[in-house]
Amino acid sequence: MKEMGRKAPIFAAAALALLGSFCVAVRIPKGTGGKAAAVAAGFILPAGNTDEFFRQEEEDGTGIPEPPSSVPQSAPTSSVSQKVSSRVSPSSAPSASSESSSVVLNNKVLEVSAANGGTQVGNFWVKNATEKHKSVDFAKELTQATGIKIAKDSKAPQVLIYHTHTTESYDCTARTTDLTKTVCAVGDKIAEQLETAGIGVVHDKTVHDYPAYDGSYDRSLATMQKNLKQYPSIKVTLDIHRDAMHRDDGTMLKTTAVVGGKKAAQVMILSGCDDDGTLGFPNWEYNLRLALRIQNQLAKDAPGLARPLDFCARRYNENVTKGSLLIEIGTDANTLDEAKYSGTLVGQSLAKVLQGLT
Numbered sequence: 307m308k309e310m311g312r313k314a315p316i317f318a319a320a321a322l323a324l325l326g327s328f329c330v331a332v333r334i335p336k337g338t339g340g341k342a343a344a345v346a347a348g349f350i351l352p353a354g355n356t357d358e359f360f361r362q363e364e365e366d367g368t369g370i371p372e373p374p375s376s377v378p379q380s381a382p383t384s385s386v387s388q389k390v391s392s393r394v395s396p397s398s399a400p401s402a403s404s405e406s407s408s409v410v411l412n413n414k415v416l417e418v419s420a421a422n423g424g425t426q427v428g429n430f431w432v433k434n435a436t437e438k439h440k441s442v443d444f445a446k447e448l449t450q451a452t453g454i455k456i457a458k459d460s461k462a463p464q465v466l467i468y469h470t471h472t473t474e475s476y477d478c479t480a481r482t483t484d485l486t487k488t489v490c491a492v493g494d495k496i497a498e499q500l501e502t503a504g505i506g507v508v509h510d511k512t513v514h515d516y517p518a519y520d521g522s523y524d525r526s527l528a529t530m531q532k533n534l535k536q537y538p539s540i541k542v543t544l545d546i547h548r549d550a551m552h553r554d555d556g557t558m559l560k561t562t563a564v565v566g567g568k569k570a571a572q573v574m575i576l577s578g579c580d581d582d583g584t585l586g587f588p589n590w591e592y593n594l595r596l597a598l599r600i601q602n603q604l605a606k607d608a609p610g611l612a613r614p615l616d617f618c619a620r621r622y623n624e625n626v627t628k629g630s631l632l633i634e635i636g637t638d639a640n641t642l643d644e645a646k647y648s649g650t651l652v653g654q655s656l657a658k659v660l661q662g663l664t
Contacts, residue, residue: 416559432598438582452629453628456661462537468512473516481515481516489635492649527626540627543631544631571648575633580619580621593624604651608651636648
């Protein structure tokens, strides 16, 4: 962590420079009638504003990943805890430090809701951003087998939570190396709910996007493979991110929903597919079926919490298992408390889905 502190100026400069072009920057023209030009995992304007959705996927989301042996010698910081009936924190895991570095954004914030858009399936929505899979019947896929079988009363881990962009944070802060303020804190909340439901979890907090951002997906792939080898009982892997939406004038968009009288950050599930057979992703239908079940359960449990499910021609390491998904929790304008509350809600709905796959 001291080494990270010494590199803080480099990190801050690089993060600010990259902010406008990587997955944490969506540019939306000022005014509700403008087209959304997304440079992130995807943004859905509220229903009625526009019928066109434009976007570019996250960096490293498509190419054939390099083998684990190619991971740079400057290995990312690792913090792994296996959560089954109790929390275990290895002594080697880094702790929060006052020496952590962060990049704070000083912009206006506009609160919005983005719950509807795309194709309605029952009581939820799906955005089909593919070119060659426009005919997918989402209602039918929702009823099909997921290929996942959760073992009842098992103490072995069955879910892996990890973060390709581990330093993504909230409260108008782009990134920080203090993992208590990043998507890792949200992952903890999801894990807590799964544990409560009796589903074993490994939450791996390995930092994949610092000090280098490029190659994050290659490094997170190595983390996935390491955990799947160590815990062959894992059936589901969740890459937890946070989104970002910025207008041309610098206004940051904050997506929220009120659930149980409390404000929560909206969430978005990304389920990829292989549009032309070049991604090495042959069983993507199974991932989609799990995503649809989670989306459906969220709509029942917390109406308005989920943005439309993003069905896209990308991979995001989702080809590793039949139960691999990427989930965006809030934006950089949401508060950490809003995001953590959403993590709790997602964990509750996810537990119900997985308990139905026994």
